[in-house]
Amino acid sequence: MRLVLIGPRGSGKTTTGVLLAEALGYRFFDTDVMVEKAEGMDIPAIFAERGVSAFRSAENAAIRALPVDGAVVATGGGAVLSGKNVQFLRAGSLTVFLDADDAVLAARTEGSTRPPLTGFSHAEEVAAVRKARLPLYRGAADFCIDTGGLSHADVVSRIQACIEERRSGMVYREFVTFLQQTRMERGEWKMTKDCLCGMEGMPLHGIFAVIGNPCLHSRSPELFTALFATCGVDGVYTRIEWPDLGAIMAVVRATGCKGLSVTIPFKSDVMQYCDEITADAQEIGAVNTVVRCGDRFVGGNTDWMGIREPLADIPSGHAVVFGAGGAARAAVYALQDIGMDVTVLNRTVERAQSIGRHFGCEYGTPDAYVPEKTDVIVNATPVGMEGRGGSVLSKGDLRAHQTVFDLVYTPPETELLRNARAAGCRCIQGTELFVYQAQEQMRLFTGITVDAEMIREILG
Structure with missing residues (x-):
């Protein structure tokens, strides 16, 4: 096994790594030292003479x-910026994120000869760089340890304790027992049990799951299992369909699950179980992704990115969002992020008004839709979903200059999209939302970025 230490400068990776290697009888490697030896000059000189790209x-x-x-490996603070690096580092390894608060890191690195990365003061730069990289550190880590106030020997002891707990596999037995009472099919439960409690003891990179009620139809286990296999992530991704969110989160916290995909009806309620909520999720009012780092659960939202990415190349203009639920809120957030003026239309105008006031955009009923003034249409209602049918707009309501994004993805080709194609519109299927939100979720879960095309191929 290999142990990899990641984290910002000043977190203690090198000193801890040396002591940990001695305790385990492993060899110690510092990637910064390896770079200096290979390049024949120290890192400040590499930055000054050859630039950041040469160092990377x-x-x-x-x-x-x-x-x-x-081996025990101490990496540079920016190693996680490359998803390929993270993939290489995580293969067959346990990764430990060593961290400390901004003030501690700034004090530990004061007077460093490393060249600045920004035009900020030293303390401001430490805080800004750490904040930008924090989601990558969390995703790439199997264990997270705050080194502030701890001796290096204490940190080593904590790492060893984490390894022993993971190796024993005991923490997974409660999880498997809980899964047995859910609606999971017996064959799938047995396969999950064998993965978690088999002869090998443990998946190195932990448990991931989609939680919801219902969620047995979800394709997330199929997708992430394939992505993990392709990227060398030794994790188990399963599903938990159960009506009691409190019971789900209790077993998740007790058994150390690394990541959760959250679906209906829990996207708002799960926020109360998170220790930290990202700014986007806070603004949207929903969490669809939970990442564990140490004892902390961090809630985020990738749905809005699944809406933004397929629309990112569209010039600014006017967008109309049909609907007033969580998907509509994510759509408004995404559209405003790319510079669109937005109007929310819903049959219950009070619900549209609530979103409009929250995001500072126009609102009304569907009667207020004016096709000539609308460049982008997003259907964030369930209209058109398999078993319901129908369309929020007819062919006569659509114009060739418009882009139509139907967030319904079952079926992929809805009546709205058929109408839009007939009118000459650019059409985006709801499956694209799933592709891009899953791409971002994979990055948050593992620190690894995968191509959207790989996700499309897996989903067929």
């Missing part, structure tokens, strides 16, 4: 040259 290239080469077993 040398760092990439050093990471690829690391042994895969019997």
